[in-house]
Structures are given as C-alpha cells and as structure tokens.
Amino acid sequence: MVDFLNACVDVLTDEAAIGAAARFAAVLAFVATGEWVAERAGTLNISVEGMMLAGAFAAAVGLDASGSMWMALGCGVAAGVAVAVPQAEMSHRLPADQFVVGLTLNILVLGVAGFLDAELDLVTHRAGSVEVPLLVDLPWVGPALFGQPWPFYLLYPLVLSAWWAMYRSRWGLEVRSVGEDPQAADVSGVDVNRRRRQAVCVAGATSGLGGAYLLVGQVGRFSDGMVGGRGFIAIAAVIFGGWTLRGAIGGCVLFGAVLSFRLTLPQLGYDAVNTEILQAAPYLVTIVVMAVSARRVRPPAALAQPFLRGLK
Amino acid sequence: MTEPMVPRQVEIDDFSLRRARRRSLVEVGVLYGACVVAALTLAAMLVAVSGGSWVEVLGALIDGSVRKPGRIGATVGTTVPILVVALGAIVSAKAGLVNIGQEGQLLVGAALCTYVALRTPGPGVLVLVVALVAGGVGGALWAGIAAMLRYRRGVPEVLTTLLLVTVAVQLVGYGLKHESLLLAPSGERAARNQVSAQLEADTRLPRVAWFGNEWPSSALIAVVAAVAVAFVFARTLPGMRVRMLGRNPKVAQRVGVDAARYGTAAMLVSGGFAGFAGALMLVGGDFGNYQLVPGFAVDIGWTGLLVALVARERALVAIPMAFVFGALRTGSGFVAATGVERRVTDVVQALLVLALLLPPAILYVRERRRAAAAIAVRV
Numbered sequence: 001m002v003d004f005l006n007a008c009v010d011v012l013t014d015e016a017a018i019g020a021a022a023r024f025a026a027v028l029a030f031v032a033t034g035e036w037v038a039e040r041a042g043t044l045n046i047s048v049e050g051m052m053l054a055g056a057f058a059a060a061v062g063l064d065a066s067g068s069m070w071m072a073l074g075c076g077v078a079a080g081v082a083v084a085v086p087q088a089e090m091s092h093r094l095p096a097d098q099f100v101v102g103l104t105l106n107i108l109v110l111g112v113a114g115f116l117d118a119e120l121d122l123v124t125h126r127a128g129s130v131e132v133p134l135l136v137d138l139p140w141v142g143p144a145l146f147g148q149p150w151p152f153y154l155l156y157p158l159v160l161s162a163w164w165a166m167y168r169s170r171w172g173l174e175v176r177s178v179g180e181d182p183q184a185a186d187v188s189g190v191d192v193n194r195r196r197r198q199a200v201c202v203a204g205a206t207s208g209l210g211g212a213y214l215l216v217g218q219v220g221r222f223s224d225g226m227v228g229g230r231g232f233i234a235i236a237a238v239i240f241g242g243w244t245l246r247g248a249i250g251g252c253v254l255f256g257a258v259l260s261f262r263l264t265l266p267q268l269g270y271d272a273v274n275t276e277i278l279q280a281a282p283y284l285v286t287i288v289v290m291a292v293s294a295r296r297v298r299p300p301a302a303l304a305q306p307f308l309r310g311l312k
Numbered sequence: 313m314t315e316p317m318v319p320r321q322v323e324i325d326d327f328s329l330r331r332a333r334r335r336s337l338v339e340v341g342v343l344y345g346a347c348v349v350a351a352l353t354l355a356a357m358l359v360a361v362s363g364g365s366w367v368e369v370l371g372a373l374i375d376g377s378v379r380k381p382g383r384i385g386a387t388v389g390t391t392v393p394i395l396v397v398a399l400g401a402i403v404s405a406k407a408g409l410v411n412i413g414q415e416g417q418l419l420v421g422a423a424l425c426t427y428v429a430l431r432t433p434g435p436g437v438l439v440l441v442v443a444l445v446a447g448g449v450g451g452a453l454w455a456g457i458a459a460m461l462r463y464r465r466g467v468p469e470v471l472t473t474l475l476l477v478t479v480a481v482q483l484v485g486y487g488l489k490h491e492s493l494l495l496a497p498s499g500e501r502a503a504r505n506q507v508s509a510q511l512e513a514d515t516r517l518p519r520v521a522w523f524g525n526e527w528p529s530s531a532l533i534a535v536v537a538a539v540a541v542a543f544v545f546a547r548t549l550p551g552m553r554v555r556m557l558g559r560n561p562k563v564a565q566r567v568g569v570d571a572a573r574y575g576t577a578a579m580l581v582s583g584g585f586a587g588f589a590g591a592l593m594l595v596g597g598d599f600g601n602y603q604l605v606p607g608f609a610v611d612i613g614w615t616g617l618l619v620a621l622v623a624r625e626r627a628l629v630a631i632p633m634a635f636v637f638g639a640l641r642t643g644s645g646f647v648a649a650t651g652v653e654r655r656v657t658d659v660v661q662a663l664l665v666l667a668l669l670l671p672p673a674i675l676y677v678r679e680r681r682r683a684a685a686a687i688a689v690r691v
Contacts (some may be wrong), residue, residue, distance in 0.1 A: 046474075094674060094676075094677060096669050096673040099470060104621065105666075108666065115656055115658070119653060229478055239471070274486070283478045284479060290461075290472070294465055294466045
C-alpha cells in the first residue's frame, strides 16, 4: 500500500511522467470533444473507435504520400468523417440501430485498415516537438502542456471552439435541444435528424484528428491494434464528466494518466507491478469510475433513442 | 335516433391486394439482392485495387470452406461456436440490451472450463458435462458484472461489456502464467510456452468420421440450442416477458415485468451462451489442440455477434448465417495462396452485415411513407 502511494506521488511529481500522461490524455481529449457533441445530440456513438483507427491509418497514408504533417492531419480528419457519414445516414436518416451500425463500422474499419496495411508499406515518423516560449517554463505542468509535438496545440482551439459552438451559437442550442427533447425540437422547426447527423460528423472529424494525432504525435508507426479501445475510454470520459465539456476533459486527464502508467511506472523503477494489471488498469479504472459516477449525473434525455416523427 | 358510428371500410379487392403483396415481395428481394451485390462488388474492388484477382479469391474461399475434401466438416466445426455465441447475443438483444462483449465472455468461459476439466476427478463423461456447464457459468458471471453495473449503478452495458473484453484477455493471460491456475506443469510444455495442459482423451467431445469429413458432435448441441431459443421466445411466458421488455419497457413495467430481474436473466443467459461456446471450442477440437492458449478466442465472439445482427434476432435464421460466416472463416485460410491478404474476409464480413442492415431500414421508411400517403388521401 505504501509502495502504491509512493508510486502515485512519483508519477505526479515526475516531469516526464506528467508529460506522458498529457500525451495520452490529449488523444482522448480530441476524441471526447467530438463524442461529447454527438452525445449531446443524442447519439452514443460507439464508432469513435473506428473513426480513430481510420484517422490514424489515413494520416499514415497521407504522411507517406506527401511527407507533410498538415496533409496527414487533413487525411485523418477526412477519414474520420468518411466513417461518420455512413453512421449518421444509417442511424439518423434510416432507422437502423446506432449501436449495431457503430459496431459493424468498427469491425469494417479494422478489417480495411488491417488489409491495406498489409498491402502497403507505410513509412511514417513523428511530428517534432515545439516549445511555446515562456509558458513552457511554468512549474510542474509547463513542459507537459506547452512542450509537446506541435499537433498537440490544436487541442486548445478545438476545445474552445467546441464550447463556443455548443453554448454560444444557435446551432449548439439546437443540437442540445435535439438530444434532450427531440419532439419539442421538431415542433419548433428544428430538423432533428439533420442536427444529429451533423453532430456525428463533428465527432468523426475530431476523432479522425485524434487518431491522426495518436499516429504523428505519439506512436509514429501504424499498427492495426494501436487504438486498442481508446475510443471507448473517451466515451467513458464523456459519461464520467456528466456530459459537460469540462468534466469530459477532466475524465480524459484521469484516464490518460492511468493509460500512461504502463509506460511510466517501469521507467520510474516500479517493475514489480504485474504487467497484466497494468494492461487492464485503464479499463478497470474506467469501469469502477463509471460505476461510482454514472448515477450522479443526468444523461441527455434522448440519448441513444432514434427519432421518427410521430413516434414517441 | 342516430346511427352508431361505423368506421368507413376501405374496400380492397382481392386482385389489387395480391398485386400489392407481390410487389412488396419483389421489392424486398430486389433490395436485399442489390445490397448484397453492392457489398460484394466493393470487396471485389478492394481486392482488385491491391492487385489480386477476385475470381481466384472467390475460388479459394469456396475450396477452403466446402469444395476440398474434409473442409465441410471443418466449416461446421467453426460454425458451431459462432452459432452458439449468436444465440446468446439474440437473447440479450431481445431484452433490449446491447451486449457486445461476447469475445471476453467466451474467453472466460473457456478458461473456467479448462480449469474445471483439468482438476475434476471422475469418469470422463461426467467431467466433460461439468466442464461444459462451468464454461457457461464463467461466461454468465462475466456478463453478470455488466448486468449488475447496469441495474445497480446505471452504467450503460454497451461500454462495460466492451471494456470487460480487454480485462478478460488480461485475466486469462495472468492465469496462463501461473501453474496454480491454468498454466501446464513445466514438464508438459516447451519452456516458455504459456499454454494449459491438454484435456484428457476421455473428456473430449467425440468426432464422427462420415463421408470423408470429421463432424464435431457439438453441431447437434448447437442446433438443439437454436431450436430451444426460438421455442422459448415464440411459445413461452418468460420468453414473451423478455421480448416485451425489449420492445416497450413502459408496457413491460405496467404489466409487472421486473426490468432488473428479466434484464439480468437475459444478460446472464447471453453471457452463458458465449461462455458455453468457448467451452465447446475447447472440448470440440476444431480450435487449437484441446488446450487453452493466449488469444484462444480468435474473434469467434465478434463473428458470432455479427451473425446475430444479420439474423435480426431470429434464432433459426442464425443457423445458415453462422454457416456462411463460418465458411468465410475456414475459406480465408486458402485465400493466402492467391497472394491476397487473408484479412480481406474480415472486410467482406463487415460489408455483408452493413448491406443486410440496410434493406429492413429502407423498407420501414417506405412503409411509413406509404401509410402517410394513404392517410392523406383518405382525409
């Protein structure tokens, strides 16, 4: 027990460990931001996993073909949206079950990416680190938040604009109303399913970006197991955060830290911890945290319920 | 004196009714056909883009699944666990629950089955039965965690079942590192292999040699299970209650169906089927060598889930669907010889599922549109 506490203190005070946690959290935060938008509109979008993988794979292809990081990120976004469109059309234009569609898309993307990855020989590398002057000198969190691979910094404008769009624009109000009471929104003249489709596409764009960031910011090389359930953890972060953006980002930081243990604990000299527990820890922690927190928060009232006019 | 209000009868003559029925049958057929053809065309294009020949790939698939001698038996052996997993997924789907963690439940079931089969003394047949039951119990327990979290703590079971898959993999991995749990004694395995001991010969399911094929006797169990599931949902009271819970929870509550009780039961049965499938894989001999190895589940859980989705909650339809997916699997082993990556079959599977999801949704929308138009005409 004392060892465990010591380990926790070490992880929280070691600069490298905080930096690693921030990188893991950033991947989740990209994804969770879009997933939050989709869930506020009423879609529990489990195809984020596939969107991330598609984003990562497209980024690898883009980087291999053009050598430009911007191209890689752009391809990632496009691929994420390409997965989002069938999800949106099938579950919010046609009345197919959103979980069924999402699950199938995940498996499809895994198959396509694995198949093409075996056919292509992709050469990729990581994006270089850029330090933001002055801010990087902040004690404790400076290097973690301002000394990262440069695509990391896209997160700040992304989160801010998501907040602005959802709470300060008419579009955001409509999206939130669609997730709370689609019947009322429909009577007020909001095209419910259209807003939901748009929200899913937003999730696709940010998840694709998150996948691309995972590739160019963290792993550096594509493998079909690289996403490995992170999309689902991002969904859990949104639930943990009680469907607020603040809370979701907080959840990302928590789960990001747990994800980074596998990397940082052995580096800090704690190799006695058994590998299975370290591997399973993020998922176990996610489950336990949800079990504690799920009842304290209120989900969007129409979450995961399809909307068909005239049916309640 | 006022006449009682009689709803105006819409007169439909026999001829137009028959015509309408025929038109809708044709419509359904054309839609399904078009969607499947579109999916296969997409897959063929993928093969063509990567430089392969889709004719060769298709030939290899058929060779590997049915045409070459002995392959039908292998395909049936693969179909069995897929079908059993699918039956479980159908049970939870009927209750309106989204259990998508069959892969983990299957693995836990197989692990518990191994543990029990290797440690229980007694006559072989008895051990076999006890071990199979243990497999079911293992899967049920694993799904039960998700059910408990759903009904006690309000956590969506979609997420917990998924996350528990990874936990199950690590748990079984841990078991395979310790001789007190699953690992074979050091004399019975190569030094660094993390495998369990082999099952005794008399605790294996018999295989029947017939027409040049080896048929697993588990096929019989699986078909009986499918019929039983279909019967329970079509003809029994508990089956109807579970269906009611899935179709309209509000009505179910009014009628007095306890959501937590029936939902948990459906979840346990669902996981139980997945665990039982794992146990069948272990004692059936079509997967591995009657021993538990890391990665034992080999995506059977996911495939079974897809079959359940395609069968649209009908247990008897799941039988041929499971065979198709089983054939894709055994056929994929022969695809590598054509120079095309064997994972192309994963793509085909997912595309097929997507294609088969579309027609019912499209038909539903068209039906509603037609109904709306009919009402508009009458008013």
